[in-house]
Amino acid sequence: MAEVASFPAREREQDASPPVRGEQKLLADIRAGDTAAAEELVERTYSAVFASIFRLCGDRDLAADLTQETYQKAWAALSGFDGRSQLFTWLYRIAYTTFLNHIRRPRRMTSLDEPDAIDVRDERPAADELLADAEEAERLREAVMKLSDDLRFTVTAHFWGGLPVKEIARIENITTVAIRKRLHRAFSLLETLLDEEVLS
DSSP: OHHHHTSOHHHHHHHHSOOOOOHHHHHHHHHTTOHHHHHHHHHHHHHHHHHHHHHHHOOHHHHHHHHHHHHHHHHHHGGGOOSSSOHHHHHHHHHHHHHHHHHTSSSOOHHHHSOOOOOOOTTSOOHHHHHHHHHHHHHHHHHHHTSOHHHHHHHIIIIISOOOHHHHHHHHTSOHHHHHHHHHHHHHHHHHHHHHHHHO
16 A cells, blocks of 8 residues: 555546547537537647648648637538547648639639738748749649549548548548559649640
C-alpha cells in the first residue's frame, strides 16, 4: 500500500482519465445528443477538413466558411452515415461537394480569380519566392478544376485530402485498379494543361 501511495499525483490522475472515444462510440454519442462528443469530432477533424478545402479554393476566409457549411451538412446527414468508410472520408466527400456547389453558384469565383493571401513574416522566404510559389499553386489548382468530375475528385481526394486509394475506391464503388488508372489519366492531362499554359 505504501508503494501505491508513493506514486506521483500526476500519474494517478492520468490513470483515472477517460479513454479516447473510438469513431463508432463518438458517433453514437453525437446521435444521442451529446454536445461534448460533437465538439470532440470537430476538434479531431477541423484542421484536416479546412486544409482540404483551402487546397481546393486557395482562399482562407472562403475555406473557413465552406468548412462551417460542411459541418452543418454533416450534422444534417449524420443519420445516413453507416460507418462503412472512415469518418474523415465521409466528411471529405461532403466538403468536396460543398466546394463544387459553391463554384457552380452564379457569382464571382473568388477562389479562382484572386491569389491566396500570404502572411509574410521575417523568418519566412522572400516575398518574391512566396509569390512564385503561390502562382504555381494557383496554376495547378486551375488545371485541376478543368478535369472531369471523376478525375478531379480522385486527384483532390488522394493528394489534397490525403485519402488512400482504397478509401476512394470505396466511395466511388469501383476497384482500386480503376482509381489508379484515373490518377494516371489525370497526371497526363494535368501535364498537358500546364504545358499548354506555359506555351500560350
